[in-house]
Amino acid sequence: MFEKLSILGAGLLGASVMQAAKKRGVAKKCVAWSRSAGTRELCANADFCDAVFDTPEAAVAGADCVVACVPVDKIVPLLADCATTISPTALVTDVGSTKAAICSDAKKLLPAGVGFVGSHPMAGSELNGFAHGNAELLQNRLCFVANDAEPRLIDLAQKFWQGLGMRTRLVDPAEHDAIVAHVSHLPHAVAAALSAALAQKPAEWRDCGAGGLRDTTRVSAGNPHVWQAILEENRAEIIPALSEFLAKFSELKSALERGDSEALLALLSAASNWRLPLSQN
Amino acid sequence: MFEKLSILGAGLLGASVMQAAKKRGVAKKCVAWSRSAGTRELCANADFCDAVFDTPEAAVAGADCVVACVPVDKIVPLLADCATTISPTALVTDVGSTKAAICSDAKKLLPAGVGFVGSHPMAGSELNGFAHGNAELLQNRLCFVANDAEPRLIDLAQKFWQGLGMRTRLVDPAEHDAIVAHVSHLPHAVAAALSAALAQKPAEWRDCGAGGLRDTTRVSAGNPHVWQAILEENRAEIIPALSEFLAKFSELKSALERGDSEALLALLSAASNWRLPLSQN
Numbered sequence: 198m199f200e201k202l203s204i205l206g207a208g209l210l211g212a213s214v215m216q217a218a219k220k221r222g223v224a225k226k227c228v229a230w231s232r233s234a235g236t237r238e239l240c241a242n243a244d245f246c247d248a249v250f251d252t253p254e255a256a257v258a259g260a261d262c263v264v265a266c267v268p269v270d271k272i273v274p275l276l277a278d279c280a281t282t283i284s285p286t287a288l289v290t291d292v293g294s295t296k297a298a299i300c301s302d303a304k305k306l307l308p309a310g311v312g313f314v315g316s317h318p319m320a321g322s323e324l325n326g327f328a329h330g331n332a333e334l335l336q337n338r339l340c341f342v343a344n345d346a347e348p349r350l351i352d353l354a355q356k357f358w359q360g361l362g363m364r365t366r367l368v369d370p371a372e373h374d375a376i377v378a379h380v381s382h383l384p385h386a387v388a389a390a391l392s393a394a395l396a397q398k399p400a401e402w403r404d405c406g407a408g409g410l411r412d413t414t415r416v417s418a419g420n421p422h423v424w425q426a427i428l429e430e431n432r433a434e435i436i437p438a439l440s441e442f443l444a445k446f447s448e449l450k451s452a453l454e455r456g457d458s459e460a461l462l463a464l465l466s467a468a469s470n471w472r473l474p475l476s477q478n
Numbered sequence: 479m480f481e482k483l484s485i486l487g488a489g490l491l492g493a494s495v496m497q498a499a500k501k502r503g504v505a506k507k508c509v510a511w512s513r514s515a516g517t518r519e520l521c522a523n524a525d526f527c528d529a530v531f532d533t534p535e536a537a538v539a540g541a542d543c544v545v546a547c548v549p550v551d552k553i554v555p556l557l558a559d560c561a562t563t564i565s566p567t568a569l570v571t572d573v574g575s576t577k578a579a580i581c582s583d584a585k586k587l588l589p590a591g592v593g594f595v596g597s598h599p600m601a602g603s604e605l606n607g608f609a610h611g612n613a614e615l616l617q618n619r620l621c622f623v624a625n626d627a628e629p630r631l632i633d634l635a636q637k638f639w640q641g642l643g644m645r646t647r648l649v650d651p652a653e654h655d656a657i658v659a660h661v662s663h664l665p666h667a668v669a670a671a672l673s674a675a676l677a678q679k680p681a682e683w684r685d686c687g688a689g690g691l692r693d694t695t696r697v698s699a700g701n702p703h704v705w706q707a708i709l710e711e712n713r714a715e716i717i718p719a720l721s722e723f724l725a726k727f728s729e730l731k732s733a734l735e736r737g738d739s740e741a742l743l744a745l746l747s748a749a750s751n752w753r754l755p756l757s758q759n
Binding site: 324379380381387388404405407410413418419421422448453454456462464473474475 | 601602604605657660664667668669672673683685686687688693695700701706710716717721722725726729734735739750753756
């Protein structure tokens, strides 16, 4: 499908994209840039990475597909830095967890010749970095593709992610940000507040939990810098989502405090009814 | 270890205890009672269940170990109903998620001849019922054993759960309730409020989430009646835990609202530092 796939930023997602691309024949050659010398060494030793470069400019030269796999606040500046080297026919996309600002900034800051389409593969792990990457991470997961680009590029971006084993969904960047504020960023905020609250209790309590504690808090182990950038970039959508959660949590707390079994049961039932289908498929 | 293990209530945990007991040779014979005719039929057809009875009295007759696997508010009344039939030398225990009220009520309501020791195996699933039971559910999990009983019985209870593959921890019933309010009941309340909040959004958003959404909300799929009883039984310990969470969540929300990156990063870092060891072992 592509002759040369260039990955800018070789963390969890960058490494997973390269592995899936090689495994599934989506790219003949995979090359990478990382700002970290340690990660560049891991790339040099990985059989799925054909070449690794010290600069983004060197990594994108001659690539027909470029994927920016850096934190949300670094994506557009990074692409702008190497924009003149990117082939004008290349598909340029990203993996950022927010889309409205990135897609709008890309329009403003990238030269007309750069064929940018925003993407967001909904796949991750609380364990970051190149070493945790794997092709399976992307399999059967959803990838959002922003609908505000040239039809030819949108089509190419969808085929690219589908080639890696993902389901795709075309979406307006603003709608994307509202959806992920609720299904990704809000759960992260809730999990982080829960872990931060439990961090105040005796340390040995952490080992008294079962699967419920592990699962409910899992994502909060993620890189705090990455998540700070995501929460701040999407704050306009996240703050209302936090308020919606707060209203429900306060409703539960108040029902328990005043001994209103009926209200408590109604809330627990609404939650169970909403969540059960995810356990059953 | 035991000649005849009697399980009162053949749901997820009752079925898992029987399977582990048979598989690991902890009991020669496993018998069960369930109030549901459908579950009694499942018991009758299961190779790990040697006999099933219509009444708890019939199920406990001649058993040297009795385990009450019913919701927290039903445990002591159920044992009281069949107390005169229970052998005075039998180990009588439970799987209830709260311990202070159950252990105290057991002392008041059960005749002196009933050798009750409170237990709480920290193992579960959001999918309830006999059909989801399996011996693996208990493996390497923690089981709390209440320390307010006869030393002979405490020792026997610990050996029983260890025989099923669990780690045990002796605990004061009140301390147990404070711990689980934080590591089990609070996470459930948080997950339930999150799912209930998301249930107000478009139904298709549920399918846009990745592993983070699944994991953070998983436990909220659990039986609402079971969890209503647990939250109400342990409300004295849970309400302060809910307040501790609320303070952290409000801190996060306020940091995001006023653009205080440093405070936001500090909270996300505290959460990540606390949670990371659970992902690394």
